[in-house]
Amino acid sequence: ALTTLESGTKIPLWALKPGQKVQAMDAQGHLVYSEFLAFLDKAVSPRTAFHVVETQDPPRRLALTAAHLLFVGENATAPMKTIFASLVQPGQYVLVTEGGRLQPARIAAVSLQVDVGAYAPLTSHGTLVVDEVVASCFALVRDHHLAQWAFGPLRLYHHWAGRDWTQPEGVHWYSVLLYRLGQMFLASDSFHQLATVQFES
Secondary structure (H helix, E strand, O other), X not given: OEEEEOOOOEEEHHHOOXXXXXXXXXXXXXXXXXXXXXXXXXXXXXXEEEEXXXXXXXXXXXXXXXXXXXXEEOOOOOOOEEEEHHHOOOOOEEEEEEOOEEEEEEEEEEEEEEEEEEEEEEEOOOEEEEXXXXXXXXXXXXXXXXXXXXXXXXXXXXXXXXXXXXXXXXXXXXXXXXXXXXXXXXXXXXXXXXXXXXXXX
């Protein structure tokens, strides 16, 4: 999976370093460059199941874990909302980059594949363009805007903590903390079923 730096260089997600600016989408739906802060999940070697979303016009291909949020519309003009990748269906639309701007593209196929490693980058805007498709930075919780708000303190923490540190493998400690708090205050259907597997096992 590749993302685009402000310089135009494409690099794999695993190679991202805090402070780099990557292609993302702002709250108004515009293409921007947003600061990469940390990985919310960093799994280097485990075999992981991915949902692969493919479009034809223009052709794009994005692989996400089942619980990851993706911006999806029911048609080319409908408002985009975030849903879990496991719920994405052919015929829906995603946002892709084309000619330096964002445009809707119809999903032609959704399939499953198993690959090694998984990375979930967090940016200041809470979004990221991966393989030229716009995705949320968040997973497991249904509400993208709630997640963006809840991760505000972590963004502030990384802003003041600086960039000279090495993040260990695994789920970020702040994600675990938020899940524990969410269990107390949110309805159980606010989470993907994989949240229980990931945090309770």
